[in-house]
Amino acid sequence: MADISTTTPIDHIQDLNAVTITLDGVPTKAIKGEMLIQTAERAGNYIPRFCYHPRMKPVGMCRMCLVEVKGPRGFTLQPACYIAASEGQEVITNSDKVKKAQEGVLEFLLVNHPLDCPVCDKGGECPLQDQTMSFGPGESRFVEEKRHWEKPIAISKLVFLDRERCIQCGRCTRFAQEVGGDPLIDFVGRGDHIEVSTFPHDPFTSYFSGNTVQICPVGALTSKSYRFKARPWDLSEVETTCKACSVGCRMSIQSSVNAVIRNIGIDSDPVNQSWLCDKGRYNFDYLNSPERLRHPLVKKNGQFVEASWGEAFSVVAEGIKKSISLGSDKVAVLGGAQLANEDIYAWAKLAKSVIGTDSLDAQMGDGLPAKALLSLPRATIDEACSADLVILLTPDIKEELPVLYLRLNQAATKGHVPIIEISSRPSGMTPYVKSLLNYLPGEAAVVAKALVNQSERFPYEDSSSQQALEFSRSLLDSVKSKNIVVIIGRPSLAESAEGIVEAAYTFMDAFPQAKFLPALRRANVMGALEMGFSPGLLPGRVALDQGRAWYEKNWQSLPAVEGKDARGILSQAQNGDLETLILLGSDPLVDFPDAQLAKQAFEKVPFIVAVDIFLNESSKFADVILPAAGFGERSGTTTNIEGRISRLAQKVVPPGIARPDWMIASQLSEYLGKDLGFDSLESIWNEIEKLAPLYEGISLSLLSSNENKDGIIAPLASISGQRPAILEPDTTRSSTRRIPFDAYSLRLISNRNLYDQGTLTQHCQFLANLGDQGALQVNPYDLKSLGILSGGQVRVRSSRSSVVLNAVPNQSIPRGSAWLGFNLTGSKASELIGAFSDIIEIRLETP
Amino acid sequence: MTLSQPVNIVSSRFGLENSFTLDTYLKTGGYKGLRKALSMDPEQVTQQVLTANLLGRGGAGFEAGRKWSMLKPNPVRYLVVNGDESEPATFKDHYLIEKDPHQLIEGTLIAAYANQVNQAFIYIRGEFALGLERVQQALNEAYDYGAVGRNILGSQFSIDIVVHPGAGAYICGEETALIESLEGKRGFPRIKPPYFPAVIGLYGEPTIVNNVETVSNLPWIINNGGSSFASYGKGRSTGTRLFALSGRVRQPGFYELEMHTNTFRDLIYAPLLGGGIPHGNELTAFIPGGASSPWFGPDHLDLALDQDEVAKAGSMLGSGSVIVMDSTTCPVRASWRLVRFFARESCGQCTPCREGSGWLEKIMSRIEQGRGREEDLELLLDVSDNISPSLSWPPQQTTICVLGPSIPPSILSALQLFRDSFLLHIKEGACPYG
Amino acid sequence: MARFSDENLAIATQIISLYPQSRSALVPLCHLAQSQDGWLTPDAMENIAELLGLQAAEVLGTASFYDMLHTEPVGKYLIGICTNIACMLNGAQEVLEYAEESLGISVGNTTEDNLFTLEETECLADCGKAPCLQVNYRFFGPISNEDFDELITNLKSGSLGSQIPDHGTINRVLRKQGLAVSMSEISSQRAEADKQIAKRKAAQAALDASQKGEGK
């Protein structure tokens, strides 16, 4: 596959940055400072290359791109990937000398190359193979013995390395160091003994390892998941948007015989710039799992029995009707963040106008209050990456939004964007930040206020905290009225979201120009919230009371009162007051931070309906299961953290008689006696565009046009008078209070890791067992007082529960707190967390 | 044979007992040059070096004073002394380091002062264990003496020197690889432009890299004045050089000789110098300036030891090491051995050098062992041409540094001077020299 | 074993402090580890990676570039015989073959008693004494077969004791002083020096101009 070119079209070159060079005798415009290889490519002259990659610093090592450039000593051979275009430069790319040099390099590359193309995964899309074809007989001049290495070795659970095929371009090692930030592979040896290698017993466990496979110009690095699966020419592909998290990376899904075989990152300049994380890349074989739900299931005598759609809908409709008769607020919907925008809109309309409940929530009590979040002025990823300063108040984005982490670390290292991280413990981003401000769980707002206001009291007196504060303040001072972007998420599931919102408002008040980038992780959680999948909201970032008239007119009816969020819904159920719970691709028993609440709620709800692609812990309790189409099995649109709407594409068909979620909503509505008015995806988007203020003007044709293949950020312009206004930030402020410090307990920090126990991941054979074991990480100082300096089993007691965990010392966890991965095997964090507590205090005892 | 009066500029202490101690050094005028330099403006020091026309002794022969003038003004800048000496048959720095470490330190201090550098590194080839100990010992003494450190010798100038050991990689002698190596990385040369050390060097800061012999000349130049230095030699080749003579000669070793005034014949045959070839054998060829330089036949023996004249004759004086071959030497084997050296020492980043060196080595080895084919001779030339286009001198390159283009000269020279010997190997299927 | 002893950790810390960027200490620390353990053990590389804030793969990647850093065990005495041009012209190949025979190992191997490892080296920069060899980087030359035998006998009997330390020790002289000029001071020192230079240059230029003026 040819490299993605990032060259700006010539008419976009600003005169300011333009220079003119003479390329093969023709005056050619170039962007000042770009490499000649780019200039030439834009002019339609593709100079061959191996080591050069447009998203990494050039190294000029492979020497394939040699061209003649005029300098003080006349024309000399220079690497086009390494020489910056400058005014008046003379370049020759087509002389005999150039041709001989390039052919010479190609021949050199082949002398030790095994030429095992017929059995190579790269065969058919290999630049070395392609260029050899056009070069001709080459190989025969080399009659010596070739270099030999042991054939493919696994350098991780995902990637194989065949050192005989390696051409030492260093793309992979440079990626690991320069982009991924995990230099777990490096060149080893010297001269023609150079090989790519990991350190013994230290595999290439980078979250981004799959990118090295994608950028390896030969078949030296291959994916375990793709080995011998297909030949490139047997594959067909479509462009779509990854849904493993909410960054919204553009990728192409490739399939053969109705099975997805691999995902390849697409170079979307504003979003993923060609990279994918390994979860996004390898997160597809669950689609082919035999455990997929293929038919509706209805529970009879405690057993699931296959049913027809009609049968299943009748049972569901009957249950819902019975519940509505007791009050439409007796029905609630949890989930939706995995769905496409159109699905969510259909379900929102079904819930709010047909069933009449406002108790629906796409967040599992692990995000941020939707209204506050949606009202903040929104930043794009590009804006964050070119800001004068970034403030990071998020969970570990390397774990939760991996490609956002890549973009930001590149911004920090190459763009020199200063970052202040406010966090309870160091994260994957910490090595790249200018300043790390630690806060004790529950006190983010206190720290935020001290940061922006000199007179505000700062609670931590130790010198390193004081220095960090002083330094952060000076960083802020230097950029005061300029572009500040605050990236905001829920740093820990073991502290309440209120303090985070308060911190966000603190920054908004202090820096009126500041913009905010949400860091919520679930695939389309932003789309769900924007479509009103949250109590008190309506589609298009509209508050229920603000939009009531408009939507009542168009939707006929709306709930009378504001509903409840996930926490409220589960409490209502726990009190025996909820009749029907609909799960839309959600698993509260696993995902909701407070396991006890979720469990008691599930025990009490009489009627549970689950729409999903697998049975999960929660849907096992359901009375009816409705099988949905998965990623790649349906089209539509999705919305990323920026509010960017991009397209999802269908590549394969759903298993059995599973259907897209919007269709399920539509048909269920009919069984409830109302027509939602949708007969196609298009009809849904047309209604969204017609009604929701945020999407005004974003028509289907606009969305599908080629210029908008990177997606469209809503809103386009100002909203026309007719439609309801979109949310404005709240003006009331709560007041900060410090939570008294208890010297005998530790404050719990808990958040998610990339490889989790999630249903989809667990159904991917290559990702399933990559996650760590859950262990409580504690500062050795705090362990010492327990007499278990080197760690071991401890009993951990919170006000909720007590569990036995393995405690391990970790110097980087601040004293007085403890970290526990939320979703790791055996971590039991949700047993310790209470959904209504501001912070979770734990005590450690010997078990 | 008219041998000029020997002058000892850098090797004056070599014969003394304990030549490496501070005691001996001070007794023989040590650190006087530094004192004098510190009493001058830094630019005046540079001026003396410009007047002396001191050519770099590391191989490229660039004028030291001009290099200094090109140092980009910048708050942070460094001086790195190149003592990685690994070029085959080059062994002068080895002895300058072991026998007169204080002279090296004093020279380093003078260069640092002239360039107003506060931290200098002396990078010493790792295998020079004794040298590393001697320089570290001398440096400790120099700190105690007050010549290094804060406000040296009572002046306003402060400087630290750090001795840095290499670890066995010839390419680290190349100045940009040396800098990478000093940064704790693999010794991969950087691309010039833009990585001219004087502009972007160590840690990205402007950096002067000078050879050990180059800086060892500085105390004398400052003591005696640049023009005294320039009064030795002729044209651009001023002062003396420490010539390293090896191979088939009766008295191999290093000899400090005035530049230009003597010829290769003097060096190789004079009774006080090389003393001629063992057993009165015929000289068949000699390499005038280290392993990367094209060879000369006996017809070039009367060429002066002069940088520009040797260049004009189609080779280079390089690191000042002269290797002699005689009628017992198999030229195929000699050139194969040099090619093998480069193949082992290629850093491996450029495709032509990495793969080409190995390929050429394999062909040469085959020919030497009697398994050559006639078409191999053509192949040798064409593969060489792909590393060093049109095989011209000075070489052009398809590579980042000049290690790559240093591979072909010995093959070309051997083929040119001894084509018959190649053909004999091929036809007889064995080495005629046994 | 393998990680730095307390004593060597102190030396390592001093070495790191000598460089503006800690990674520069990588090779010196590898030498230090070799002088402690005889070779560069995986534990030592991990230890160095920790000290320098690197991944172990980067330490291995760099170390493996250099011939002197041995990531596999070697004998107490590493014998390196030069066969490059000057030595070759003076019979180095014969010495090497003799060495192989008399030690009973081929190049690259270690004797069973772990006393000797034999290497063929590139030029040792002692060509005036060709053919020459090194034992733990201490040079001997010119070497005949008899000299070689004698050397081996002496190494075995330990009579060369202090002259040749165990493999890995390349420098027995410790640096006595830390840096006299702190890193932070350097830039201010430089700024001051640059100001002085500019001043002098301006003065010189004014002088030149006035002289030119007079000359006219």
Ligand SMILES: Cc1cc2nc3c(=O)[nH]c(=O)nc-3n(C[C@H](O)[C@H](O)[C@H](O)COP(=O)(O)O)c2cc1C
């Ligand atoms: C492959 C290669 C190896 C070199 N090895 C050395 C060396 O061992 N010692 C040295 O001083 N210069 C060596 N040089 C030259 C240096 O790059 C550099 O020109 C020199 O150190 C500058 O010092 P000078 O100007 O004082 O000569 C080498 C150059 C190349 C291309």
Ligand code: SF4
């Ligand atoms: S020419 Fe050879 S030694 Fe020089 S940089 Fe290229 S590969 Fe390395």
Ligand code: FES
């Ligand atoms: S692409 Fe330019 S040198 Fe490799």
